[in-house]
Amino acid sequence: MRLVPALSMALAALMLASLTVGAANVDLRGIFRDPQAMLVLLESRLPRTLAVTLTGAALSVAGVLIQVLVRNRFVGPDTSGTAEGAALGLLAITILAPTSALWLRMGAAALGAMATTALFVTVIRRLPPREVMLVPIAGLVLSGVLGAVVTFIGWQTDLMQYVGAWLYSGEFSGVIAGRYELLWIAGLAAGLAWLAADRFVILALGQQVATGLGLSTAAVMRLGLLVVSVVTAMVVTTVGMIPFVGLVVPNLVSRIMGDNLRASLPVVALAGALLVLACDLIGRLAIHPYELPAGLILGVLGAGLFLWLLHKRPSHG
Amino acid sequence: MIQIEGVSHHIGTAQILRDISTSLPEGRLTALIGPNGAGKSTLLRLIGRLEPLQAGRITVDEHDVARCPTGCLARVMAILGQQTAIASRLRLSELVGFGRWPHHQGRPSADDHARVAEALDAFALTPLAGRFLDEVSGGQAQRAHIAMAFAQDTPWLLLDEPLNNLDMSHARALMVRLRGLVADGGRSVAMVVHEINYAAAWADHVVAMKDGRIFATGAPAEVLTEEVLSALYDASIRVGQHHGRPLVLHHA
Ligand SMILES: Nc1ncnc2c1ncn2[C@@H]1O[C@H](COP(=O)(O)OP(=O)(O)O)[C@@H](O)[C@H]1O
């Protein structure tokens, strides 16, 4: 596909731009003669750029997977109770063991995300498959209820500040070296999904076709659940949930190149990275030298893109 | 041979199949006929292990469908269900390509590609190969699903009402293709047919079902008679002859 090189080049360009934009002025041309600029670049700009890229790519791939798991295009990891589950896990570990190590917190977030996503998938798989619009509604309701539980516990335990950072203000301004590396795990998990791309396509074809082709769907579903949960948990833990990417990007790519995931997952990942990076850049430039959260820009842009998607008929040809 | 012994099936409190025992001969084209709701699809789904077996035993070429790993069975039989609607946006060539998955598990060889091309060609889909499933007609999508089962290249082919949505010429082309598989390829086909004259014209063996039971089995000339069909469908049905085969007349 020519899409991959085109998107790769666009992403490289935006990543370069992301390295230079910020409160402090960094000139990439003189970077090796300027230790101060080098420090800013390595400690802040590069980690931030990588964090944004990894988040966008991994969340988009997670979006494809949750859509496969519930066989519905109108859900994403932000409307499946996944992020709220991760926040519940984080709350639990923060309350029970406030000084716990990072890997423990990460594990708690992933476990929480897995539990609530499994709940969502189980509920949906029991619905009659024709009830297309029930699925996103059920997801929104579940996310809403879980979000309310998280908020309630947050109030009671004086942890509202954390809850806000996890769920309601996805942004990258706090990213510095040493505080974003968990996102590599999210990227890795998304890569793992690509290795099983064919299996996910067969899973999406339905139980009947999957059985006919000799695929045991349970193992594939568990893998999908694991990837969605780990990706979301890492994002929630490090930068806070970013809305809409996981919903919009898979839909856009499916419109253009279909659902053969072996070919389309790389495009999904690139497009997701590109979209979130663009939003982060807009957020940094809009009221320079101050910043708007990328999640906010994405909320607006994502909603617009999604409405456009709903109205545009798939192209024939 | 497919051996079915003492198979019963319930959904909730409703008994769908009652103690079915029969066999489907190897190297033959078997037609399953019977009124709506007789249990034909259920029986085919049980053979194809799309539904777990509740009581009884089914073996396909000596493979017990309840015991054999599903991946192994996928190289023994290909099954096309009655409901084929899928939500994925796949190109026809990609869908048919997945028929080869039981053989290569994600690493298609040149042989796999050749067989996909052959299957597309066999069902006149080559010009449509690059189209998405939601961009073709119902009959074209149906042919793509049949081509996918065909590409799976298994000794047994189980098809539930494959003629659905097909026009007369494509329906006949499919029957010719299936006959060829049986006569020249040594394969075995079991299919649910709604239009009884397709069974009359092309089948070697007929299994008639009614109310979850086997009503009659045998060669078309034995089963497709006025007495059997009239009792099977609870309607008076005339049967004539055409080129030495039964011809069922609906308008008598
Ligand atoms: N999910 C279900 N719940 C209850 N009854 C069902 C269900 N699916 C099928 N049936 C019943 O099982 C019987 C056999 O169905 P089926 O095997 O599809 O018949 P056929 O293919 O011969 O038309 C029918 O009476 C049908 O109403």
Ligand SMILES: [Mg+2]
């Ligand atoms: Mg049926």
